[in-house]
Amino acid sequence: MARLAGLAVFDPAGDQIGRIRDVVVSLRGPMLPRVHGFVVEVQPRRRVFLPITRITSIEARALIFTGKLNMRRFECRDAETLAIGEMLDRTVTYKGERVTVQDLAMEQPRPSDWLITKVAVRRGTRRRGETLIVDWDEITGFAGIQKDQGAANLLAAFEALRPADLANMLHELPTKRMAEVAAALDDDRLADVLEELPERDQVLVLSRLHRERAADVLEEMSPDDAADLLQELPAEQAEGLLRLMVPEEAAPVRRLLTYGEFTAGGMMTTEPVVLPPTSTVAEALAHIRQEERPPAVAAQVYVTRPPGETPTGRFLGVAHFQRLLREPPSTLLGSVIDITVDPIRPELTVHEVASYLATYNLVAVPVVDELGRLLGAVTVDDVLDHMLPEDWRERP
Numbered sequence: 001m002a003r004l005a006g007l008a009v010f011d012p013a014g015d016q017i018g019r020i021r022d023v024v025v026s027l028r029g030p031m032l033p034r035v036h037g038f039v040v041e042v043q044p045r046r047r048v049f050l051p052i053t054r055i056t057s058i059e060a061r062a063l064i065f066t067g068k069l070n071m072r073r074f075e076c077r078d079a080e081t082l083a084i085g086e087m088l089d090r091t092v093t094y095k096g097e098r099v100t101v102q103d104l105a106m107e108q109p110r111p112s113d114w115l116i117t118k119v120a121v122r123r124g125t126r127r128r129g130e131t132l133i134v135d136w137d138e139i140t141g142f143a144g145i146q147k148d149q150g151a152a153n154l155l156a157a158f159e160a161l162r163p164a165d166l167a168n169m170l171h172e173l174p175t176k177r178m179a180e181v182a183a184a185l186d187d188d189r190l191a192d193v194l195e196e197l198p199e200r201d202q203v204l205v206l207s208r209l210h211r212e213r214a215a216d217v218l219e220e221m222s223p224d225d226a227a228d229l230l231q232e233l234p235a236e237q238a239e240g241l242l243r244l245m246v247p248e249e250a251a252p253v254r255r256l257l258t259y260g261e262f263t264a265g266g267m268m269t270t271e272p273v274v275l276p277p278t279s280t281v282a283e284a285l286a287h288i289r290q291e292e293r294p295p296a297v298a299a300q301v302y303v304t305r306p307p308g309e310t311p312t313g314r315f316l317g318v319a320h321f322q323r324l325l326r327e328p329p330s331t332l333l334g335s336v337i338d339i340t341v342d343p344i345r346p347e348l349t350v351h352e353v354a355s356y357l358a359t360y361n362l363v364a365v366p367v368v369d370e371l372g373r374l375l376g377a378v379t380v381d382d383v384l385d386h387m388l389p390e391d392w393r394e395r396p
Contacts, residue, residue: 018043020040021084027142032137037052052114123135163192224382255375263349269308272310300363
């Protein structure tokens with residue numbers, strides 16, 4: 001069943017309508033659990049229920065159904081359980097021994113009737129253990145809430161998910177399970193996912209981590225997203241986490257916290273691509289092609305006098321990536337900068353910044369202080385994030 005995670009779902013005409021995110025089952029005591037259907041994620045990020053009775057074919061790379069789909073948002077009922085999200089990694093008992101659930105198998109004994117019949121469990125440690133395939137009725141311990149449930153097999157099932165999709169999956173899990181799965185992520189992966197979660201989920205996840213781990217994750221986040229998250233915490237807790245962060249990582253976050261949340265200073269990233277005018281086009285392209293740079297940040301290079309860390313030396317102008325692509329690699333940046341893009345001040349409101357971006361068809365705008373030093377850049381995605389309703393990440 002773990003292999004079903006991410007499987008494409010097609011209608012009879014061959015059009016893909018979404019992907020499987022989980023399997024809905026009902027636990028029935030000593031009886032074999034019945035599979036009710038699938039949680040399917042359709043665009044845009046809406047999760048709906050697809051009954052098992054409407055499935056016509058389950059193949060290695062695709063699931064095909066009859067074409068009839070209720071688009072009402074999925075809500076798990078009290079008698080239902082999510083097989084992938086809640087049953088994988090659970091510690092259960094097999095012949096008196098504590099083992100960990102790695103996967104589940106379902107079979108179709110009768111038409112339109114699917115049951116969970118087998119369980120893949122691991123005995124011993126991850127490195128020195130062995131995997132067994134056993135019958136469902138040989139296992140006990142699926143009922144009730146487990147205090148400390150792992151997340152390795154669940155995360156393996158969703159390893160290829162983009163941060164936004166993984167965040168959406170976490171949001172749909174029960175609170176306890178969401179915190180467990182989030183805590184099992186690597187620091188950089190968790191940082192990416194936190195940036196995509198609703199604010200209350202961000203606070204919940206961060207509050208469940210050890211303080212040292214929470215500080216490490218904040219260091220991996222972009223400074224503007226880290227500052228937004230810290231603003232949601234009590235002042236004493238936020239200050240404690242800042243003190244645990246590496247001073248060089250905490251400094252830009254502290255600087256952002258001095259600005260209002262809905263101002264250019266509060267929205268800007270303090271890590272745009274900054275180069276001196278003596279750098280070449282080849283060097284600029286090498287910087288913006290780095291995989292970890294978000295597209296909006298990599299859309300242009302900010303040319304300043306040294307130092308190159310924000311706040312920089314005097315801001316000179318921007319070099320748009322399209323212009324860079326048209327110039328010989330040896331060309332100096334100082335000769336290709338666009339001086340018509342006027343920088344903005346950090347006190348501008350989010351609506352004023354949005355108007356500026358729309359007026360001049362920009363994806364980002366530089367922010368400077370009264371001395372003309374570059375403080376950072378506001379990107380269009382930051383503006384959208386602050387202009388949308390607070391619960392936009394939770395809407396279908």
